[in-house]
Amino acid sequence: MIDEQTEKRRGSFWRELPILLGVAILVAVLVRAFVLQTFYIPSPSMEHTLNVLDRVLVNKLVYDFRDPRRGEIIVFKAPSDWQSGAEGEDFIKRIIGEPGDHIICCDSQERLTINGKSLDEPYIYKDADGNQDPAADRKFDITVPANRLWVMGDHRSASGDSLEHYEETGDVEEATIPEDSVVGRAFTVFWPVKRATWLSVPKGFDDIPDAK
Structure with a gap:
């Protein structure tokens, strides 16, 4: 026989359940709005670091405490004249240059130089035959x-990025993105599971000196 105390506990649970669900939904909404958000990759512009339909997790809070840094992969709200094709409004690219950086193409080995230091970029796209x-x-x-x-895709020949827009306009202001357009830093691929990995900053950026 179910006693009166058990009935009260059951009744209390069902009364509290909508409140618990509401709190859970509110927490999820707040996390998505201010802390973390998932994005899927719609185009080949970051291959093969990120492939089409990969899903990444983006930290939306990190740049509230520090500036974006070279080598990080970011999601940003693209300028209106960048928005065409598969990528829509939210773009994902790698930061190559910070404010004040002097970037030149190229050195004798066809590498970019940043503030006088050559940048090794092993992550740049290679085709099935190994051609980079x-x-x-x-x-x-x-x-x-x-x-x-200054942002660029890892699949340089398939990326609408700072270089493409500089080639089109010759205007470095038009070819770069405002820092305040950055949504957050993509820090991990979580889907598909077989491609799960951390998106760390490549070591080549460690040797780049600060802008003078």
Whole structure:
């Protein structure tokens, strides 16, 4: 026989359940809005670091405490004249240059130089035959404006990025993105499971000196 105390506990649980569900939903909404968000990869512009339909987790809070850094993969709200094709409004690229950085293409080994130091980029896309995209498909010499970032896709020949827009406009302001357009840092691939990995900053960026 079910005693009166048990009935009260059951009744209390069912009365509290909607409140618990509401709190859980509110927490999930707040986390998505301010802390973490998932994004899927719609285009080949970051292959093979990120493949089409990979899903990444983005830390939306990190840049509230520090500035974006070279080598990090970021999601950002693309300028209106960048928005075309599969990527929509949210773009994902790698930061190559911070404000004040002097970037040149290229050195004698066809590598980008940043503030006078050559950058090794082993993550740049290679096709099935092992042929790697060039670091850039034309020579350039730019200095990243204040409060802006120079971003590029790892699949250079398939990326609408700072280089493409600089080639189109010749205007480094138009070719860079404002720092305040950055949504957050992509820090891990979590799906598909077989591709799960941390998105750490490549070691080549460790040797790049600060802008003078």
